[in-house]
Amino acid sequence: MDINEFKRKYSNESDTKAVCDWMFEKISAAPEAWSFWQADYKYNDELSGPAWMQANLVEGYFRNLEALHKNCFASALVLAKDSAQRISMIWLVPTQNYPAEFNSPEIAGSKICEGFDLVKLDPTNETDKQKIIDYFVWNETPGTFDGYSYASGKIFK
Numbered sequence: 001m002d003i004n005e006f007k008r009k010y011s012n013e014s015d016t017k018a019v020c021d022w023m024f025e026k027i028s029a030a031p032e033a034w035s036f037w038q039a040d041y042k043y044n045d046e047l048s049g050p051a052w053m054q055a056n057l058v059e060g061y062f063r064n065l066e067a068l069h070k071n072c073f074a075s076a077l078v079l080a081k082d083s084a085q086r087i088s089m090i091w092l093v094p095t096q097n098y099p100a101e102f103n104s105p106e107i108a109g110s111k112i113c114e115g116f117d118l119v120k121l122d123p124t125n126e127t128d129k130q131k132i133i134d135y136f137v138w139n140e141t142p143g144t145f146d147g148y149s150y151a152s153g154k155i156f157k
Contacts, residue, residue, distance in 0.1 A: 015140075
């Protein structure tokens with residue numbers, strides 16, 4: 001899959017779900033080339049204040065990962081339930097192993113990725129696939145995610 005073509009489609013087409021279907025079709029042709037990773041912020045219990053503050057935290061995190069724009073894509077969500085908030089994101093990366101991009105020389109010194117727990121998702125598993133879709137189409141159909149409501153979101157492309 002050409003990641004830049006995917007990013008253009010994601011940015012320009014109105015039906016993000018159809019873009020996700022296109023992405024899964026392209027990835028299924030070479031499944032060893034791409035993987036999805038859910039990254040959950042380790043310090044969610046310390047988050048407080050309005051959701052825009054957490055969105056700013058995500059924006060700052062993304063700014064530190066500038067070197068990954070060429071090869072990666074992510075959808076980050078700020079989720080809320082009562083007074084609790086959490087940050088969770090799903091990354092699409094060009095590898096099957098722990099994303100080497102997260103340890104690249106450009107960002108390794110910042111230890112930026114140490115604040116997240118990473119779990120590999122399987123796009124052939126219907127539950128994981130639906131989670132990926134839900135995270136990627138949050139701007140069209142905001143809903144609930146693991147019992148939390150959508151409060152804000154950011155796309156890394």
